[in-house]
Amino acid sequence: MSASDRPTGGGTANQPRPTDIPTIAEAAKLIAARKLSPVELTEACLSRAEALDGRLHAFIRRTRDTALATARAAEARIMTAGPRGPLDGIPFAHKDIYCTAGIPTTGHSRVLQDHVPEADATTVAKLAEAGIVMLGKLATHEFAFGGPSFDLPWPPARNPWNPEHFTAGSSSGTGAAVASGMILGGTGSDTGGSIRGPAALCGIAGIKPTYGLCSRAGVLPLAQSLDHTGPMAWTAEDCALLLQAMAGHDPADPASADRPVPDFTAQLGQGVRGLRIGIIRHFHELDHPVSPATLKGIEDAAAFFRSEGATLRDVALPSLAEFNACGWIILLTEAFAVHEAWMRRDPNLYGELLRDRLVLGGLLSGADYMAAQKKRRALIAATVAATADVDILLTAAQPGEAARIDEVPKWAFMEKPNFTIPFNVTGWPGISICTGYGAGGLPVAMQLVGKPFTEPMLFRAADAYEKAHGWRARRPEMVP
Template identity: 45%
Template sequence: MAEALHELSVPEAGALLRSGDLTSLELTRHALDRVARLDPALHAFILVTEETALERAAAADRELRDGLDRGPMHGIPYALKDIFDAEGVPTTNASRLCAGEVARADSTVERRLRAGGAVGLGKLTTFEFAVGGPSFDLPFPPARNPWSEDHVPSGSSSGSGAAVAAGLVRVTVGSDTSGSTRGPAFHCGAVGLKPTYGLVSGHGAHTLSHTLDHFGPLTWTVADAAAALRVIAGHDAADARTTEGRIPDYLGELDHGVAGLRVAHAPDWYAADPLTLPDITTGIRRALGVLDGLGAQVEEVTLPPYDLFNACGRLVFAAEAFATHENQLRNRPRLFGRYTYQRVMPGAGVTAADLLRAHHVRRSLRRRLDESVFDRYDVLVTVCGQSTAARWSDFPEDWPPPGLANDMRTIPFSVTGHPALSLPIGFAADGLPIGLQIVGRAFDEATVFRVAAALEAELGQRHRRPPEPPTTEMGS
């Protein structure tokens, strides 16, 4: 086969699996070999489940030969951020507090992927409890950015971003509370989707902030994300946050183009900010030109102040994250990593009145965004992050790192629950990836994917991978 197996998209690999020109065992062994060879330097995986992966790949091959087709992920390898339960496998949350814990049942995400015939390779590195930061005081080393050993992959789905960018696996599932999927996708040059709140079940995934947590795919291409979402989305009786409704054929709608779509552009959050890298502003402008050239109608809009979204989201996050971890914070505080403790403990000072006011503001912001943007436009295009990946040296002993607190512009759509996708659009002058953010109406991921696919075809540079790391570990 002329193209390396890890460069096949999910639809491409799926077509070969169904024709008999490729087997899931071949695809899985290729992925496991890359993990064994490259991951000692990247630390993207916490655990590799090689034996189980090969068994499931063999089962997928038998089913396909027998004419049983379980859907777009059948026979395709994937990996999970290590906050999702998989029966019989440890869920570490990258924390000492979870030492020795083995999941008794599958999370809904894992169950649906298995039911769809997909092949799990293992668990991916995360910031502790999907919060904290790139820490060296945890049981597992932090993941590395494949584009440069001097830079972090962002977080908290750090292992997902690193694994996808390095070609260890094309499909991962992470969590996104304020940008934890979109951030690593942005800084590693991958595609990261935060679906509409309630589209993907969080049952069996560790809770951080109950009303801000979203769960979705981080992948190499838009088509990969569309395939994965088709499998994991949908109502779940075990998670009251999920909603009823038909799940579209996201893959089938990717090639519908953008002609006639109305695209809102919101430069007020970034264009005049001196913290925004000029390469990012230029890249977004170029992307908007592509959409205009393809027949979309692009118009500038003004959004509510970013700082209002940020303050609202941070207050809700602080209160809910503290509530989630309160018992352990009071009884076993020294087992937390330093960053995690420093980020979660301030929630102890949030009052009930504070939280009620924050939720009132949240409802108002959601309504204002719908009225000012989504009542008139199909998607919103804006900034995702303001700079390329931070250096390890930017992170001191204590949180927050100076100058990094406002790098990402992702929390507004966690606050409102709208679907938001981080799409790579090229590289900055320093050689590191840059991207933009595409936001859609609630439960209209199909249109977000359509716009992203159109841009990816022109700007995505999906042929370009980071240099393979040496087989020895990168320095810490």
């Protein structure tokens, strides 16, 4: 659309101000109706990033010129032929472990500081084909495991709700950039909780899909048998729109599932009547007791689902400690195998946190790894048996609000079991949804988990909860 056709400041019910932060679903409708310019939306996001990122460090690099050129091309295309779909012209960014052709992909590490891939990751290419406007590459914990670190070429991302606090990791930049409105969505990866953790602590939505649903090809690995790629956005509905573009069989990924991709938005708006929800109460009450605000969020969500016609019952799974032991031994061993050559050459190329964590993987034996893989099979069997008559599981995503960024222990993953790695071990899909704010004013969250390849049902429940609550109307105070 020409400059004179574009909506400009002021804003009405039908015509938002460019400074407003729409969801992807809202922006897509306005773009399709030619009431919102992809160029002005991109410029607004870039301006927000330029205003805020000196404090948040969500981006490793922004590709402003390329982004504006992509937005102009999207706008021209939309004016002549209409949008390719709901992601056409949407400002977006990739975690810096997703390979981007011609644009450095560093893993937030000195080791790959000058690494420029020749090809896009499969998911990067699919999202580009859907029309997203890539604004740049986002901070991560080093190689998706070492953080928050202060001894790397770039600083760690900070939480927009309070920059003195942690975002969780490892998709830290995505969490911070989405929450602050620098982008409307972004990619994450999740090996032990790296999508769901930052989504929870940054007050957004993030889904780790079923293992095999989204290609991992072209994404720097952490631990291949646990690695998942997936989207993060302000709402569950937006995650569904993004997952639609990301999912699908990829021969380049040996773990990719060769099955039809469902319509992830098909069940939105159907409510939760008839769904059978199991609460894994012992996870968040006994195995790792959560904060009062987190517990209240889970209990209120359970009451909401019950009031809307779902049936709820408690479900008992193996302990969080067992899932964590299994998951971490596999993760550490596979991660060391990925980094072995570099670690042997010079372990001090890495930041302290990742270096020391990777060393642990080098000290484990083949027998340890096989014991963990046998345990994994047993844990999956126990989970299947315990959930035969439920559709969705409900527990915490994080124990509480974000800690101060300078108070995150190096060995946190060994001190208390986390709530997310059980579903990397099983490969089941899990989504983190904001359930309000704690005593410190930072977000708290719940985690909903589905059975393999039931993402449409998971989005249905998450979307029903979000649309019935007011949490999505509030952004961090620092956002202009």
